[in-house]
Amino acid sequence: MMKREMQCIQCGWCCRQYRGYHWAKVPDLLRWYDEGRRDILRSVAAGRNPDGCLRSAADLGEAELAAMEPATSWTDPVTGEPLEACPFLVDARDGRFLCGIHPTKPAVCRETNTWEWGFGRFGPWGCPVSPP
Ligand code: SF4
Ligand code: SF4
Known part of the structure; x- marks a missing residue:
């Protein structure tokens, strides 16, 4: 089947619908480590220290990051609770997000063409520019 190229209108629907559930996988974690992006790694939970304190991926070294399971959601760096929305989505206040x-951004965000999912198959998870 021929792949359809669509123009994303930056409505932010997909980022808001998927909420925190954008998996950060090991290559993402290691890239952020190399880039010094502690601000991103802070939003990836990594269990607790032996003293019970919350730990985030920003507290880990390269070897520990390489051994991490994919993160299943973004998490609040203070409470460790899963976030309802991606913390990196910015409202441009001109109708775009x-x-x-x-x-x-994580590979899953870079590689997912939401319009290919279609309204028919995924209902409210669809994208406004996806073909009917
Ligand atoms: S829902 Fe579709 S049009 Fe909206 S931001 Fe996502 S990919 Fe772009
Ligand atoms: S990281 Fe970027 S592309 Fe991915 S959900 Fe957040 S705002 Fe959207």
């Missing part, structure tokens, strides 16, 4: 970490 933009990714605040676009150059280094």
Whole structure:
């Protein structure tokens, strides 16, 4: 089947619908480590220290990051609770919503063409520019 190229209108629907559930996988974690992006790694939970204190991926070294399971959601760096929405989505206040970490966003965000999911198959998870 021929792949359809669609124009994303930056409505932010997909980022808001998927909420925190954008998996950060090991290559994402290691890239953020290399780039010094502690601000991103802070939003990836990494269990607790032996003293019970919350730990985030920003507290881990390269070897520990390489051994992490994919993160299943973004988490609040203070409470460790899963976030309802991606913390990096920015309201441009002109009708668009933009990714605040676009150059280094997780692979799942970079590689998912939401319009290919279609309204028919995924109902409210669809994208306004996806073909009917
Ligand atoms: S829902 Fe579709 S049009 Fe809206 S931001 Fe996502 S990919 Fe772009
Ligand atoms: S990281 Fe960027 S593309 Fe991915 S959900 Fe957040 S705002 Fe959207």
